[in-house]
Amino acid sequence: MRAYRLEMTLAEDGALHLNALPFQKGETVEVILLEHQPAPDNNQPNPLKGSVRRYDDPAEPVALDDWEALG
Numbered sequence: 440m441r442a443y444r445l446e447m448t449l450a451e452d453g454a455l456h457l458n459a460l461p462f463q464k465g466e467t468v469e470v471i472l473l474e475h476q477p478a479p480d481n482n483q484p485n486p487l488k489g490s491v492r493r494y495d496d497p498a499e500p501v502a503l504d505d506w507e508a509l510g
Contacts, residue, residue, distance in 0.1 A: 446475065
């Protein structure tokens with residue numbers, strides 16, 4: 440499957456016009472539209488630095504219930 444990425448800005452509500460696509464008449468294509476997400480701010484290399492984290496019992500086993508179910 441060939442894939443082509445285009446980034447466009449809608450000129451009017453609910454309408455998008457595509458021209459000069461690299462496909463031939465009669466070819467079937469799949470159209471997937473994704474809302475553009477802004478790039479992450481690279482000025483802050485550690486976005487979680489300084490945020491509060493809470494561990495009620497950091498030594499508690501992880502997935503202990505799953506382990507006991509196997510036994």
